[in-house]
Amino acid sequence: MKFSLNHMVSPHLNYAEFFDLALRLGVNAVEIRNDIPTALMGIKNAKAIGKLAQDKGIEIINVNALQRWNQWDLKKSDEAKRLAEYTATTGAKNLILVPTNDKKFSPASAERLNGLRVALSGLKQILKDNNLIGCVEPLGFAECSLRLKAEAIAAINDVGGHKRFKVTHDTFHHFVAGEDEVFADRTGLIHVSGVVDPKHTATTMRDPQRVLVDANDMIDNKGQLRRLFASGYKGYVSFEPFAAQVHKDRAIARSLSRSMDYLES
Structure with missing residues (x-):
């Protein structure tokens, strides 16, 4: 299993500290x-981060990530161009795309689906210009404007974007959305995190409950990973916990190592 670390495992670390954390675990791939x-933006910083890595x-x-990418307009296009150039300058090959997750953004279904296609069409050329792949990451929350990977893939196909876009399989969002199919052949990255608090259900789970995966996991990370790998997935499995208790963990390397051992067992 090829592991990666998302900077969200310990967001207070600077880049050098974050990279060193990965190396201590025998991991040589990261998401920034x-x-x-601690994020440093701008092309000058992107060059320095890339050289340090x-x-x-x-x-x-x-x-990670272009947010609200499916609310496409000139301002969003300009933001995408800047972030794509920054991404490419760091040496990264992929840009995560996170859709609008807001109850106030609730267009009619036809308008929402058309908006996906308009945005993907605009992004396709920007990604090509920077030699990047866009990893579309549906969010399972009820208020999200793109909950299902199936909808994302249909829209990608409609704009002829199968060579320029993949989907991110986030184990948390896959569970919360209630989606069954895993689309291993269209997956560019797996995000893993666990939920262990029994008072929460799929309808009440939110980012603050997302911890490292262990034997108390309620969302079947192991089962999801088995299905993806059995279906041919060969990419990275990246840790992306959002819980404050993880961010405050002073023994995060040990905790990550235990989670890695659990997932591989």
């Missing part, structure tokens, strides 16, 4: 983010 306090033998697999 543009939405945490290269010097340490770390591969930056993606930048």
Whole structure:
């Protein structure tokens, strides 16, 4: 199993500390983010981050993420161009695409589905110009404008984007959405996190409950991974916990190691 670390495992670490954490675990692939306090943006910083990663033998697999990408307009297009250039400058090959997750954004179904296609069409050329793959990540929450990978793949197919886009299989969002099919051949990345608090159900689970995966996991991470690998997935499995208790963990390397051992057992 090829593991990666998302910077969300310990968002207070600077880049050097984060890369060193990965190396201590024998992991040489990471995801960096543009939405945490330690994030450094701009092309000058992207070059420095990329060089630091290269010097340490770390591969930056993606930048996470272009938010609200399906609310496409000129302003969003400009934002996408800047972030795509930043991503490519770090040496990453993928850009995570996160759809609008907001109860206030509730277009009619036909308008929503058409909006996906308009945005993907606009993104396709931007990604091509920067030699990037866009990893579309549906969010399972009821209020999200794109909950299902099946909808994302249908829209990607309609714009002729199968070579430029893949989907992110997030085990948490897959469970919360109640989607069955895993689409291993269209998956560019797997995000893993677990939920262990029994008072929560699929309808009440949110990011603050997302911890590292262990034997108390309620969302069947192991089963999802088995299906994906059995269906031919060969990419990275990346840890993306959002719970405060994980971010405050002073023994995060040990906790990650235990979770890695559990998933591989």
